Amino acid sequence: MSAPSAPSAPSVPPVPPYGPYREDCPWCGSRRLRLRTRLRGDGPRQGAPHRSALERCADCRHVFRNPPLTPGPEHPVVRAGVRLRHALAARAMLHRCPGPESWLDVGTGDADFPHTARTHFPYTSFDGLDPTHRVLRARAVERVEEAYVGRLTDPHIAARLRARYDVVSLFQHLERVVDPRAELCAALRVLRPGGHLLVDVADPRRLLPTHPVGLGAELVAQGCTVLTGARGHRVIARKDASAP
Ligand SMILES: [Zn+2]
Incomplete structure (x- = not known):
């Protein structure tokens, strides 16, 4: 037949x-x-x-x-640009926080950022959070140690990860969520006092400075010290020990 x-x-x-x-x-x-x-x-x-x-x-x-x-499949040139930005961000963090034990990458997707950052932080344990199951695949190939499917603002995620991380990173993430202010507050809550927050808000396709003008003020209001310039595309802040 x-x-x-x-x-x-x-x-x-x-x-x-x-x-x-x-x-x-x-x-x-x-x-x-x-x-x-x-x-x-x-x-x-x-x-x-x-x-x-x-x-x-x-x-x-x-x-x-x-x-x-x-989010979607990116052009190879864009992906190369993103890899470079990941490496530069990891190096920038290295100057301010050389030996974090635990790091959560939010909106990690396939965990491209932890994969790159690991070069600079070989002793750091990277976890990933993403609304999609891509993060489970990233764990399967050992790009992250723990994988969480969901959002920072999900109550069960917030409760489980509270004050747990030395570093939390958000790459091109705030501009893709419906309520970036709530997302930022949730990111600070999973950070331990004294921990560092890394926010990168540039548009990788055009390198647009889409920096929220209110980001620095919001971080200060939430009990952080902003360690980078106020208008760059990348912001590093430290959560003060007295912050909630
Ligand atoms: Zn506005």
Whole structure:
């Protein structure tokens, strides 16, 4: 009996590269948004609707991409750029916190950052948190020691990881969550007093300075000392011993 001829491959609809457009500022909730720059295309994602723009909040001056990009397969050039940024961030942390025992990478995906950072921190135990099961695959190939599927703001994750880590890192993560302020507070809660927070907010596709203007002030309000410049794309802060 001859095998039936293979049906033609069903066409898979492309993953939408953008999340939903938002009417309010992700940082302060203001609805007074001003168009700053319309972005035409996204290089690696050519063919996608050209409808992302940079908008600026008239109240807190936060600049963000609207609609936000969703995580997706990256162009090799972008991936190489991300690897370089990971290495630079790890080195920047090394100067301020040379020997952390425990490190949580939030929104870790395939744990690319722990994989790179391990070169500089061979004795550090890296854990990963991600809303997808990619983090389980990362644990299977020993890129992280513990893998958590979920979000920092999930009550069971927050309770389990409370005050546990010497370092918590968020790479291109705050700009992809619905409530970055809540996410930032949750990140500080899993940090032990005296621990270090690493936040990188640059857009890897365009190296846009999408630094939330309120980030430094928020960190200070939450009981941290900001150790890097206020307007860079990368912020390192130390959680004060008296912080909650
Ligand atoms: Zn705002």
